[in-house]
Amino acid sequence: MSLTFCSLYSGSSGNATYIASGKTGILVDAGLSGRQMTEALARIGVLPETLSGIVITHEHSDHVKGAGILSRKYHVPVYANERTWEAMASQVGAVAPGEKRVFETDGDFYIGDLSLHAFPIPHDAADPVGFRVWGGGRSAATATDMGYVRKDVLRALAGADLVLLESNHDPQLLMNNPHYSAALKRRILGQHGHLSNEACANGILALYESGVRRLVLGHLSAENNTPNLAMETALQAVTGQGLTPNEDIWLDLGWRDHPGQVYELS
16 A cells, blocks of 8 residues: 655645545645636546545635535535634635544544644644645655744654645745735745745755655745746755755655646555
């Protein structure tokens, strides 16, 4: 039995990740419309009615937009911590009483064949978390929407077989962006904002030291980053430490508008 991982969407316009093992498949976040979520799942051969759960990192709309409709239409349980449920109630709408599930931050819980740990992350939300998910003897993790990579986050991710790590923006592109207010720029650059490419690259090196060998760069900004710039920053960091890409460490991209590679971790 293996662990399947696919970043369906990753970016400020919407986020969703599919993780499965055995007879259990879940979404980490569902941040696009129900139709878009269904189409993305279809592209990797998954029917939405087969989902065992949707686990929510935090209440921002690019993470929860489609969660309610998927739950109501396909009878899929939605999991969030109590403060996130309170903060996202108006966006998600009513779900059946039996489909509302609550987990504890910094705690473990189970969904079918999967074991999950929800670890706290620094972001400007009610009670934001990342997830590490185990199944088939392997583990994968999502760690986006963070202002910086705290030591406790590194510990939560240590040794994972695959990590989706935020590489949101290039600071110079952000500061020169005429469409963003000064307040928004401060928010993104702050300790409860989003990871820059350089911060992501430093995180990659720290995770390599912990045993992580495969990473997907995610949550790239449409206006303040490019896929080439994010990847080049990461590659410069790893080669600068004498590592050989695709031999010592494997780097990939999560895309804003379509599913990325489907990984079978075994």
